[in-house]
Amino acid sequence: MAGNHYNGGLTREQFLFYEIRTVSSLMLQEKSRDEIFREIFTENLFQFPTEKMIKNITNTCFKRLDALDAPELLYHLANASLDVSKQINLYAIMCENRIVYDFMAGVIGEKYRSQELDFSAKDVNVFLMELSEKVPTVNTWSESTRKKLKQVLVRFLVECDYLESARSTLLLPVYLYPELDEAIRRKGDTDALAAFNCFF
Secondary structure (H helix, E strand, C coil), rough: CCCCCCCCCHHCCCCCCCHHHHHHHHHHHHCHHHHHHHHHHCCCCCCCCCHHHHHHHHHHHHHHHHHCHHHHHHHHHHHHHHHHHHHHHHHHHHHHHHHHHHHHHHHHHHHHHHHCCCCCCHHHHHHHHHHHCCCCCHHHCHHHHHHHHHHHHHHHHCCCCCCCCCCCCCCCCCCCCCHHHHHHHHCCCCCHHHHHHEEE
């Protein structure tokens, strides 16, 4: 289930697939969070230039994994095929950031439900406009934050094969992998299923 916060900081965080896969693997070795950060930093596993950036990215991965709250998904994130673990990473982001959850379950899920698979910048604009009516903090975001947020949401769709490219205007068929399907149902988070084109 998604957290309740609507955080525009997502613009800095990106998809972080390689990074969360790395953190998941280290967590499975039962290392402490300090040990994980130290290993990532000393061995330069993330290839980021500064200690501060590495710490921020590592903490973002921890936050997403905490929000995921599913040990079996931690295992699959580290060990499953790229397609499966990318889909789990998208769900982890949804769990951690309410904007992504609402966008994926509400906007994208509704398109799959209705089988109206056209997609454009207008869909994201309307979503943010409706969000600003519901959540006052959204009105305080700068135009550049909104613009970056739109880019990030579209990039997530490309990363997980919902769109062929950032310029695509048609959503592709999406298949919910059993590993994630089972975990979502176990958590009782059935609202999330629509985001993955699953309605039964």
